[in-house]
Amino acid sequence: MIRHAGTRTLEVLDLRARCPTSGDELYFRPYPPEGDPGRFGKCQYVPQFVFRDIVDAAVAVGWKPEEVLSSIIELADNYALMLTENAKLGQIMAALKSGY
Numbered sequence: 001m002i003r004h005a006g007t008r009t010l011e012v013l014d015l016r017a018r019c020p021t022s023g024d025e026l027y028f029r030p031y032p033p034e035g036d037p038g039r040f041g042k043c044q045y046v047p048q049f050v051f052r053d054i055v056d057a058a059v060a061v062g063w064k065p066e067e068v069l070s071s072i073i074e075l076a077d078n079y080a081l082m083l084t085e086n087a088k089l090g091q092i093m094a095a096l097k098s099g100y
Contacts, residue, residue, distance in 0.1 A: 032039040051072075058068040 032042055054072070055065060055068050059065055
C-alpha cells in the first residue's frame with residue numbers, strides 16, 4: 001500500500017480499484033493473450049482509476065493538475081528508460097557469465 005499526503009490509501013501494489021459506476025472491486029490481471037488487438041486497451045482499464053485517484057489526491061492537497069500530470073509523465077519516462085537499461089545490463093551480464 002502507498003500512503004500519501006491525502007487521507008486515502010491507494011492499494012497500488014496489487015492494482016485493485018473500485019469501479020466508479022458499479023462499485024465493484026476490480027483486479028488488474030492480464031487476460032487477453034499477447035498479440036490480442038484489445039490487450040493494450042484492457043491494460044489501461046483498472047490503472048485508469050488508480051491514476052485518477054493519484055491525480056485527485058495531489059490536486060486536493062494543492063498541486064495543479066498540470067504539475068501532477070507532468071510529474072507522472074516524467075516518472076513514466078524515467079521508468080521506461082530504467083527498464084531499457086536494465087534489459088541491456090541483463091544481456092551484458094549473461095554474455096559475461098557465458099564467457100562471451
